[in-house]
Amino acid sequence: MSKIKVAELFYSLQGEGQYLGTPSVFLRTFGCNFMCAGFGMPRGQLSEERLAIDPEKYTEYDKLPLVHTGCDSYASWDPRFKHLSPMLTVEAIVDRMQELLPEGKFGPDKHLILTGGEPLLGWQRSFTELFEEIAKRNMNLTHITFETNGTQKLKPELVDWFHSNQYYPELNITFSISSKLPSSGEKFEDAIRPEIIEDYYQVGNLSYFKWVVSNEDDYFDVVRAVGAYSSVLGPHVMKNIPIYLMPAGGTTKVYDNNEKWVADLAMKHGWRYTPRLQVQLWKNAWGT
Ligand code: SF4
Numbered sequence: 001m002s003k004i005k006v007a008e009l010f011y012s013l014q015g016e017g018q019y020l021g022t023p024s025v026f027l028r029t030f031g032c033n034f035m036c037a038g039f040g041m042p043r044g045q046l047s048e049e050r051l052a053i054d055p056e057k058y059t060e061y062d063k064l065p066l067v068h069t070g071c072d073s074y075a076s077w078d079p080r081f082k083h084l085s086p087m088l089t090v091e092a093i094v095d096r097m098q099e100l101l102p103e104g105k106f107g108p109d110k111h112l113i114l115t116g117g118e119p120l121l122g123w124q125r126s127f128t129e130l131f132e133e134i135a136k137r138n139m140n141l142t143h144i145t146f147e148t149n150g151t152q153k154l155k156p157e158l159v160d161w162f163h164s165n166q167y168y169p170e171l172n173i174t175f176s177i178s179s180k181l182p183s184s185g186e187k188f189e190d191a192i193r194p195e196i197i198e199d200y201y202q203v204g205n206l207s208y209f210k211w212v213v214s215n216e217d218d219y220f221d222v223v224r225a226v227g228a229y230s231s232v233l234g235p236h237v238m239k240n241i242p243i244y245l246m247p248a249g250g251t252t253k254v255y256d257n258n259e260k261w262v263a264d265l266a267m268k269h270g271w272r273y274t275p276r277l278q279v280q281l282w283k284n285a286w287g288t
Pocket residue numbers: 032033034035036071072073074077116117118149180184
């Protein structure tokens with residue numbers, strides 16, 4: 001049976017984007033191809049906040065400190081914290097999902113979210129086994145969302161499985177693409193990969209973009225990214241993909257400073273606005 005390195009597995013509300021407020025099981029896999037150390041920093045500077053956290057002092061993931069700058073999910077990819085993310089069999093993961101879900105079942109209002117880190121790194125082959133294990137237990141899975149940074153190609157095995165599986169004729173698959181702008185500290189050319197996300201349309205029922213913004217420079221980068229995606233996907237396809245702007249801020253203080261400005265920006269330019277419920281309701285605590 002396949003194993004997946006699991007940073008977090010929890011039941012919460014989807015806090016962002018298209019399915020905002022939907023009760024969901026989140027499977028946060030370990031590993032990411034980025035570091036996003038630029039969040040919350042003056043442009044061109046990288047945060048060292050997470051580097052000041054001593055991994056030896058922690059034996060539980062949810063006791064780690066939150067950071068104000070850089071990636072707020074740092075422990076889901078920084079190798080220094082990998083001892084806090086166990087390798088679990090697909091069977092053990094589904095056991096835990098059954099414990100977390102009311103009556104042990106998914107459904108149209110109880111989704112599965114695969115997040116990270118970057119969930120489309122090495123775990124794609126294990127995902128097919130995971131979906132089959134869920135199906136064998138009759139858990140009524142109807143909606144899967146992949147929360148991705150949009151840089152990872154889908155493996156042919158996963159694409160084939162979605163096209164030919166016997167288990168889920170009605171499965172609804174969503175790609176929530178949060179590609180990183182230069183304010184993340186990652187390079188535009190590395191992060192905006194329109195040729196990659198073309199693949200997602202082969203299997204997804206819905207894809208949408210979700211961009212973290214905090215200032216005018218980010219806005220201009222969103223415009224540039226939309227242009228880059230449009231040049232490959234075509235303006236007609238691009239016009240039908242929802243675009244969400246989301247305030248930067250993994251902590252309440254930073255978030256509160258950004259939310260109104262970002263909401264106004266979304267209205268002004270005719271894009272959607274998404275809050276971050278997990279920051280508003282639970283101060284972005286681990287497991288939310
Ligand atoms: S892509 Fe997401 S998980 Fe990966 S480092 Fe950036 S913000 Fe963190």
